[in-house]
Amino acid sequence: MHTTTMLEQYPAEITMDRELLARAIDAAVACSQACTACADACLSEPDVAQTTRCIRDDLDCADVCATTSRVLSRHTGYDARLTRAVVQACIQACGTCADSCGEHRDHHPHCATCEQACRDCAAACKALLAQLVPEGDGGGSPQAAAPQG
Amino acid sequence: MHTTTMLEQYPAEITMDRELLARAIDAAVACSQACTACADACLSEPDVAQTTRCIRDDLDCADVCATTSRVLSRHTGYDARLTRAVVQACIQACGTCADSCGEHRDHHPHCATCEQACRDCAAACKALLAQLVPEGDGGGSPQAAAPQG
Amino acid sequence: MHTTTMLEQYPAEITMDRELLARAIDAAVACSQACTACADACLSEPDVAQTTRCIRDDLDCADVCATTSRVLSRHTGYDARLTRAVVQACIQACGTCADSCGEHRDHHPHCATCEQACRDCAAACKALLAQLVPEGDGGGSPQAAAPQG
Amino acid sequence: MHTTTMLEQYPAEITMDRELLARAIDAAVACSQACTACADACLSEPDVAQTTRCIRDDLDCADVCATTSRVLSRHTGYDARLTRAVVQACIQACGTCADSCGEHRDHHPHCATCEQACRDCAAACKALLAQLVPEGDGGGSPQAAAPQG
Numbered sequence: 219m220h221t222t223t224m225l226e227q228y229p230a231e232i233t234m235d236r237e238l239l240a241r242a243i244d245a246a247v248a249c250s251q252a253c254t255a256c257a258d259a260c261l262s263e264p265d266v267a268q269t270t271r272c273i274r275d276d277l278d279c280a281d282v283c284a285t286t287s288r289v290l291s292r293h294t295g296y297d298a299r300l301t302r303a304v305v306q307a308c309i310q311a312c313g314t315c316a317d318s319c320g321e322h323r324d325h326h327p328h329c330a331t332c333e334q335a336c337r338d339c340a341a342a343c344k345a346l347l348a349q350l351v352p353e354g355d356g357g358g359s360p361q362a363a364a365p366q367g
Numbered sequence: 368m369h370t371t372t373m374l375e376q377y378p379a380e381i382t383m384d385r386e387l388l389a390r391a392i393d394a395a396v397a398c399s400q401a402c403t404a405c406a407d408a409c410l411s412e413p414d415v416a417q418t419t420r421c422i423r424d425d426l427d428c429a430d431v432c433a434t435t436s437r438v439l440s441r442h443t444g445y446d447a448r449l450t451r452a453v454v455q456a457c458i459q460a461c462g463t464c465a466d467s468c469g470e471h472r473d474h475h476p477h478c479a480t481c482e483q484a485c486r487d488c489a490a491a492c493k494a495l496l497a498q499l500v501p502e503g504d505g506g507g508s509p510q511a512a513a514p515q516g
Numbered sequence: 517m518h519t520t521t522m523l524e525q526y527p528a529e530i531t532m533d534r535e536l537l538a539r540a541i542d543a544a545v546a547c548s549q550a551c552t553a554c555a556d557a558c559l560s561e562p563d564v565a566q567t568t569r570c571i572r573d574d575l576d577c578a579d580v581c582a583t584t585s586r587v588l589s590r591h592t593g594y595d596a597r598l599t600r601a602v603v604q605a606c607i608q609a610c611g612t613c614a615d616s617c618g619e620h621r622d623h624h625p626h627c628a629t630c631e632q633a634c635r636d637c638a639a640a641c642k643a644l645l646a647q648l649v650p651e652g653d654g655g656g657s658p659q660a661a662a663p664q665g
Numbered sequence: 666m667h668t669t670t671m672l673e674q675y676p677a678e679i680t681m682d683r684e685l686l687a688r689a690i691d692a693a694v695a696c697s698q699a700c701t702a703c704a705d706a707c708l709s710e711p712d713v714a715q716t717t718r719c720i721r722d723d724l725d726c727a728d729v730c731a732t733t734s735r736v737l738s739r740h741t742g743y744d745a746r747l748t749r750a751v752v753q754a755c756i757q758a759c760g761t762c763a764d765s766c767g768e769h770r771d772h773h774p775h776c777a778t779c780e781q782a783c784r785d786c787a788a789a790c791k792a793l794l795a796q797l798v799p800e801g802d803g804g805g806s807p808q809a810a811a812p813q814g
Contacts, residue, residue: 248666254734280735377626
């Protein structure tokens with residue numbers, strides 16, 4: 219991954235903590251791949267009929283994490299309300315998927331790996347969320363600080 | 368779009384209102400395409416340096432709407448908390464992008480079209496959100512109602 | 517969908533036939549949604565263990581069609597080689613998925629709908645491909661005709 | 666990234682070389698992120714009007730690489746024709762984007778990083794493509810080897 223290098227070479231100010239940002243992007247990217255692979259692995263299991271909810275949660279989580287990594291990679295932070303809403307959706311998707319995968323972790327090693335990827339991503343997103351500006355202040359000031367153009 | 372037909376042919380129960388669901392999916396799909404095209408059109412404008420924020424908001428909104436349409440197309444409603452978080456992020460992305468496009472609507476017709484697509488999608492998502500179970504009840508009961516497998 | 521309007525409001529030249537382009541974009545968008553919904557519907561079928569290949573082909577086709585609709589929505593045609601390669605991948609994904617869905621069309625109505633969406637998208641992509649510049653000429657001239665900037 | 670672990674824990678046969686497959690997935694994921702970040706960085710450059718083609722190529726490459734990483738993460742190899750078509754599109758997208766970024770590498774460090782990510786991804790995809798079954802044999806035999814279900 220070139221995430222940290224790209225952040226260092228960014229030609230404008232970044233209003234978020236770069237280390238927390240890089241961790242969240244990398245965790246979301248890794249989680250999205252793990253969820254895509256876990257869904258496919260579940261489809262190859264003899265007990266696939268018992269894993270349909272896990273597959274759906276994998277697919278949702280893969281999509282939400284992919285979008286989160288993209289929104290965060292446009293790390294301009296113009297509108298903290300959007301960053302916050304996307305990161306919150308990612309935390310929810312990862313929590314839901316980790317719980318589903320966790321039910322299969324003992325007999326499906328790939329579910330154990332995917333559960334860990336989800337929990338890591340949720341933790342990285344929570345750490346990033348904690349240092350974003352508080353909800354009451356979030357919408358206006360970053361927009362004001364970043365005039366159109 | 369085959370959204371309504373696919374919903375009618377769905378072999379299991381859908382816990383959400385099918386008409387509101389179909390409208391939200393179609394609006395998110397249309398908005399995602401309009402935002403992708405608007406970003407590209409802005410890049411072809413002579414005043415591209417004045418539209419960089421609009422381009423970014425277009426790209427964020429395109430990604431968030433695409434993921435929203437996918438999560439809603441897996442209309443199983445297992446976990447209302449995830450549906451709600453994703454739809455809320457979509458409403459925010461559409462609102463942010465509509466405001467950005469709105470600043471250019473008078474001299475960029477494609478921004479006027481995209482603003483409308485964003486406002487339509489936000490409205491469809493709000494209508495869907497309003498009939499989802501309330502936040503306090505949301506997480507537990509749909510999961511309980513949909514046992515693993 | 518706002519595809520045709522956005523094409524009419526595009527501020528630069530478009531080197532492809534706009535009607536064929538709009539049809540291909542709309543067909544790819546509709547197919548991507550149908551495939552996502554079909555995969556989810558298959559997961560709800562009692563015979564899910566017999567539809568795992570259909571689900572995978574649905575998921576691949578949904579992703580390839582989504583990317584195709586985005587690349588075509590950036591309808592600048594700078595590099596005809598990329599457009600051609602992406603459209604060819606889309607035709608292949610749709611053909612593969614249509615064949616898989618076709619095997620289930622008699623007992624899964626959603627597979628019949630999805631098969632049709634795939635065949636429509638493949639046809640729209642083939643019509644667009646046929647009017648792109650021939651392979652031998654394609655790479656160089658569009659790039660030469662579109663100087664950097 | 667958990668790519669290699671997920672491949673090791675896959676419960677079915679994988680017809681492709683696992684090491685080449687993991688490298689291609691990881692390179693595509695890294696390239697997609699770099700392209701997304703490079704497009705955003707270009708939008709923050711004072712000479713944005715001279716980088717519009719680079720931004721478009723970044724966006725196309727980000728989408729194609731994301732889809733490639735997903736199709737390869739469903740590493741079932743049912744239909745080698747689809748894998749081949751997607752990997753070929755990825756090689757083309759990476760080549761086009763690397764050339765565009767290369768024109769800016771001297772004054773935009775992020776373009777130099779992105780160019781390298783594109784060239785690495787193209788190389789990993791070419792190595793994978795070289796060991797896929799030849800075009801004439803590709804369609805039939807993998808399908809025959811993977812009966813429905």
